[in-house]
Amino acid sequence: MSGGLDTLAQPGGRGMLGRRFAFLEPSMALWLVLIAVLVFLVASPVVRILVSSFQEPETGRFTFANYAEAYGNWRQLRAVVNSIELGLGVALLAGLFGVPIAWAISRTDMPAKGFVRLMVFGAFITPPYLGAIGWILLAGPNSGWLNKLWMAATGAGHGIFNVYSMPGLIVVVAVTSFPYVFVFVNSALDLVSSEMEDAANILGAGTLRTTFRVTLPLVVPAIIGGLIISFLEAIALFGAPALIALPARFHVVSTQLWQFFEYPVRVEEAAAFSLPLLIITVLMFWLQRAIIGRRGYAAVTGKGGERRTIRLGAWRWAMLGYAFFVCALAVILPMTVLLQAAFAKAWGRGLSLDNLTLRNFTYLLFEQTQAQQAIVNTFVYSGATAFAAIGLALAIAYVVNRRLVPFSNLLAFLCMAPFVIPAIVLAIGFYAAYAPPPLALYGTAAILILAYTTRFLPIAYTASAAGLRSISAEMEEAVRILGGGRLVAIRKVLAPLLKKSLAGSWLLVFIPATRELSSAIFLVGPNTRVISVMLFDLSEEGNFEVLSALGAILLIITVTIAAIGFRVIGRDFMVRSAR
Amino acid sequence: MIGHFASRRDILKGGAGIAALGIGALAPRSASAAEMTAREKELYAAAKQEGSLTWYTAHYDDQTAQSLGRMFEQLYPGIKVSVVRTTAQVAFQRVSQEIKAGAMQVDLLSTTDIGHYVYLKDKALLEKYVPDNAGRVLEIYKNYDPDGFYFVTSAGMVAMGYNTTKLAATDAPKNWTDLIDARWKDKVSLGHPGFSGYVGTWVVTMRKLYGWQFFDKLAANNPQIGRSIVDTVTMLNAGERVVSAGPVAATMESAQRGNPLAMIYPTDGAVLIVAPSGIMKGVKHPNAARLFMEYLMSAEASKIQVDRFGETMRPEVSPAPGVVAAKDVKTIRPTVDEIFKGIPEVIKQWRDTFGV
Numbered sequence: 001m002s003g004g005l006d007t008l009a010q011p012g013g014r015g016m017l018g019r020r021f022a023f024l025e026p027s028m029a030l031w032l033v034l035i036a037v038l039v040f041l042v043a044s045p046v047v048r049i050l051v052s053s054f055q056e057p058e059t060g061r062f063t064f065a066n067y068a069e070a071y072g073n074w075r076q077l078r079a080v081v082n083s084i085e086l087g088l089g090v091a092l093l094a095g096l097f098g099v100p101i102a103w104a105i106s107r108t109d110m111p112a113k114g115f116v117r118l119m120v121f122g123a124f125i126t127p128p129y130l131g132a133i134g135w136i137l138l139a140g141p142n143s144g145w146l147n148k149l150w151m152a153a154t155g156a157g158h159g160i161f162n163v164y165s166m167p168g169l170i171v172v173v174a175v176t177s178f179p180y181v182f183v184f185v186n187s188a189l190d191l192v193s194s195e196m197e198d199a200a201n202i203l204g205a206g207t208l209r210t211t212f213r214v215t216l217p218l219v220v221p222a223i224i225g226g227l228i229i230s231f232l233e234a235i236a237l238f239g240a241p242a243l244i245a246l247p248a249r250f251h252v253v254s255t256q257l258w259q260f261f262e263y264p265v266r267v268e269e270a271a272a273f274s275l276p277l278l279i280i281t282v283l284m285f286w287l288q289r290a291i292i293g294r295r296g297y298a299a300v301t302g303k304g305g306e307r308r309t310i311r312l313g314a315w316r317w318a319m320l321g322y323a324f325f326v327c328a329l330a331v332i333l334p335m336t337v338l339l340q341a342a343f344a345k346a347w348g349r350g351l352s353l354d355n356l357t358l359r360n361f362t363y364l365l366f367e368q369t370q371a372q373q374a375i376v377n378t379f380v381y382s383g384a385t386a387f388a389a390i391g392l393a394l395a396i397a398y399v400v401n402r403r404l405v406p407f408s409n410l411l412a413f414l415c416m417a418p419f420v421i422p423a424i425v426l427a428i429g430f431y432a433a434y435a436p437p438p439l440a441l442y443g444t445a446a447i448l449i450l451a452y453t454t455r456f457l458p459i460a461y462t463a464s465a466a467g468l469r470s471i472s473a474e475m476e477e478a479v480r481i482l483g484g485g486r487l488v489a490i491r492k493v494l495a496p497l498l499k500k501s502l503a504g505s506w507l508l509v510f511i512p513a514t515r516e517l518s519s520a521i522f523l524v525g526p527n528t529r530v531i532s533v534m535l536f537d538l539s540e541e542g543n544f545e546v547l548s549a550l551g552a553i554l555l556i557i558t559v560t561i562a563a564i565g566f567r568v569i570g571r572d573f574m575v576r577s578a579r
Numbered sequence: 580m581i582g583h584f585a586s587r588r589d590i591l592k593g594g595a596g597i598a599a600l601g602i603g604a605l606a607p608r609s610a611s612a613a614e615m616t617a618r619e620k621e622l623y624a625a626a627k628q629e630g631s632l633t634w635y636t637a638h639y640d641d642q643t644a645q646s647l648g649r650m651f652e653q654l655y656p657g658i659k660v661s662v663v664r665t666t667a668q669v670a671f672q673r674v675s676q677e678i679k680a681g682a683m684q685v686d687l688l689s690t691t692d693i694g695h696y697v698y699l700k701d702k703a704l705l706e707k708y709v710p711d712n713a714g715r716v717l718e719i720y721k722n723y724d725p726d727g728f729y730f731v732t733s734a735g736m737v738a739m740g741y742n743t744t745k746l747a748a749t750d751a752p753k754n755w756t757d758l759i760d761a762r763w764k765d766k767v768s769l770g771h772p773g774f775s776g777y778v779g780t781w782v783v784t785m786r787k788l789y790g791w792q793f794f795d796k797l798a799a800n801n802p803q804i805g806r807s808i809v810d811t812v813t814m815l816n817a818g819e820r821v822v823s824a825g826p827v828a829a830t831m832e833s834a835q836r837g838n839p840l841a842m843i844y845p846t847d848g849a850v851l852i853v854a855p856s857g858i859m860k861g862v863k864h865p866n867a868a869r870l871f872m873e874y875l876m877s878a879e880a881s882k883i884q885v886d887r888f889g890e891t892m893r894p895e896v897s898p899a900p901g902v903v904a905a906k907d908v909k910t911i912r913p914t915v916d917e918i919f920k921g922i923p924e925v926i927k928q929w930r931d932t933f934g935v
Contacts (some may be wrong), residue, residue, distance in 0.1 A: 019883045020580045143817035152635065246803055249934045260666060262773065346838060369648045369662045435680035442680035525684040526633040526663050537665050540774065540806040541640055542813030
């Protein structure tokens with residue numbers, strides 16, 4: 001998998017492959033190698049899903065029976081509807097959370113911007129299932145902190161929030177996915193110059209009118225992009241729905257897919273059932289193009305222009321209040337209760353000295369036979385994934401950007417394709433394609449790292465391509481004119497220039513990899529367990545104290561690594577290098 | 580040796596707490612080679628060559644399972660135990676995935692759904708091994724599989740737990756059918772038969788006693804449905820729900836730590852769960868698995884389970900005075916065949932009735 005850079009390092013295609021293709025251009029060999037890697041990582045698992053959805057489990061003969069089975073049951077159909085409802089709800093709410101905050105930070109004089117930014121980053125690194133546990137502790141209908149507060153304050157017999165419901169699930173997922181909207185919209189707004197706003201102002205429009213009629217319409221593509229990502233993340237999510245939807249008595253597609261893996265394992269039916277997710281995703285992107293494609297958004301040119309801060313007056317405190325409200329829902333409240341639980345003997349007993357203990361941590365680190373290994377695995381796999389994905393993406397972005405090979409767009413397309421494959425579907429594809437012999441990767445670290453690499457390839461590619469675009473080919477050409485080879489040019493010119501942006505891209509892959517559950521759940525073995533899967537297993541028992549402690553360990557290590565990253569590359573890597 | 584253990588319980592009761600159980604007190608035999616039987620020595624030597632063991636278990640809560648694993652590592656230094664605790668159906672799901680992928684990861688499988696073993700034996704996926712200790716367990720746990728492919732290595736009861744701050748003992752339900760009374764609307768906590776083998780066996784038993792109408796009526800009471808049966812303990816502790824169909828061991832262990840919990844042994848019978856273990860065919864660490872099988876049926880392992888309010892496998896290990904064991908109350912249990920056929924059926928029925 002580290003093949004990305006290695007293959008790039010051998011454009012001549014030495015060795016057997018090289019001799020066999022000696023009649024081809026060297027760049028052709030490189031193209032073939034890259035295509036082969038991408039076919040292995042992306043195309044083959046997906047094709048495998050499509051094919052097996054039409055196969056009889058035992059004989060492999062063609063059949064429609066899997067579809068009949070998968071959709072011949074009202075409960076399973078209902079799961080599809082529920083998923084769509086969840087996705088729409090999350091996208092809408094994430095937009096309501098993300099857009100105003102992005103606007104306030106980018107364009108206004110709202111105070112405490114640094115703090116809000118930090119909180120948004122906090123929401124970005126919080127795994128949705130951990131947020132879900134926090135919200136179970138906050139809004140369990142009878143036992144949640146918020147409900148207890150409400151009952152104590154009003155004397156009511158029961159609470160007012162019920163996390164075990166569709167609205168509950170929507171809120172829980174939305175507060176962890178609004179950072180996508182924020183990042184998209186914020187970076188787009190940063191590029192819109194004030195000229196058009198000025199024009200509107202001159203023509204008599206107030207701040208509000210200008211914002212809604214001029215500023216926001218200019219960043220519609222970014223808003224739609226963010227909403228679509230939120231929608232897609234929500235419908236593909238497994239952990240949070242498993243924690244919340246089951247007690248709430250409904251299924252979504254991902255929890256239903258999990259059921260197909262019960263005995264007897266029905267991969268074929270699961271494949272058939274996962275098709276709507278794929279179709280919905282493709283439709284979404286088609287929709288995005290249809291909406292955006294017809295209009296011009298040339299104002300976002302990326303070129304200069306003056307940007308003025310909008311003065312909100314007293315309203316800036318209202319804006320801060322709203323931002324604080326969102327941050328409280330996303331980070332402050334759930335993190336407070338999770339920390340309380342992590343250090344509590346019994347979380348239900350509340351904050352008191354005799355309820356404080358380090359026992360949950362010592363249990364995990366010294367008595368639990370799996371936790372240590374899972375912690376190491378998580379960060380090793382995530383690190384390896386980040387290197388592999390960035391290496392491959394960079395090689396491809398380079399080839400595409402410098403137009404070294406024909407049909408380079410096909411490479412770019414394959415790189416971006418995993419974007420439209422929900423993680424849980426991808427995992428099923430990997431399981432079907434690579435778990436059994438001949439590759440027999442089940443239970444190995446390799447299958448996890450490969451699946452993660454595929455999963456995060458689009459992020460890596462987008463970030464790498466953006467980095468490369470900013471560097472003109474002229475400097476490399478200078479090296480080559482002076483007699484240096486392409487490798488020298490890459491090593492001496494490109495690599496140093498790209499260092500910072502690569503570190504940013506690395507973090508953008510690394511952080512989501514540390515929290516990845518949906519694609520890990522079907523691929524882990526007992527010795528390749530990662531924190532997310534362990535959290536999921538522990539959550540069955542409802543042992544929230546130990547769960548929270550493990551979640552805290554995950555977040556502390558992630559934040560430490562991210563903080564080192566910030567030092568290396570400057571503060572807002574998230575905003576600058578994200579799509 | 581038993582005397583030694585008894586004093587350990589006294590320490591525990593004296594408030595030294597669970598920590599003592601976890602690490603401090605685990606030095607009962609120090610695996611001196613002199614005390615080992617010939618078979619044990621032979622297995623240990625071979626197991627040490629293998630170096631490790633992967634154990635999927637649904638028999639206990641995570642802490643008990645991990646203590647058992649750590650105790651084994653102390654008794655037999657040089658063998659590392661990976662303890663993966665999940666519910667029975669999730670453990671079986673992972674094993675099924677491994678079988679389908681042709682890459683067996685697990686060595687020893689301990690689920691709480693005895694039907695799994697009937698199936699695995701039938702498909703020739705279990706390795707035959709008759710532990711020496713199989714002859715030394717209590718009569719009622721002997722000979723579940725005369726052919727020697729699987730053995731009962733733990734047992735426990737499903738009864739009714741309740742939160743003592745929210746419910747007085749006099750108001751508590753007395754038998755299972757009380758749970759369908761409208762009085763318990765929004766107050767009952769359950770696990771899920773699609774995950775937990777304990778819950779699956781309990782549902783099969785209830786269906787046998789009262790028909791599926793019992794669950795139709797129970798559904799009208801809007802019970803909270805988790806996954807593992809152990810989850811009901813959390814729900815009671817948190818005050819989320821008031822009454823559970825819950826595991827005796829985990830509930831009582833939690834009560835002993837000071838949580839406001841108590842147990843009702845229903846007059847129509849607590850459901851006794853006998854949970855087997857079996858070695859999978861073609862595993863990477865067969866000798867370690869055999870040694871672990873012996874260990875699970877040993878007095879040492881029974882002691883840990885008894886200390887955490889589980890049932891003993893061995894006649895010479897008895898629970899502390901005052902602890903209610905299966906022999907002290909009325910218990911009921913379905914036959915192996917009823918479980919084997921029944922659990923897959925009730926999972927389907929459950930999903931139709933409860934929607935998940």
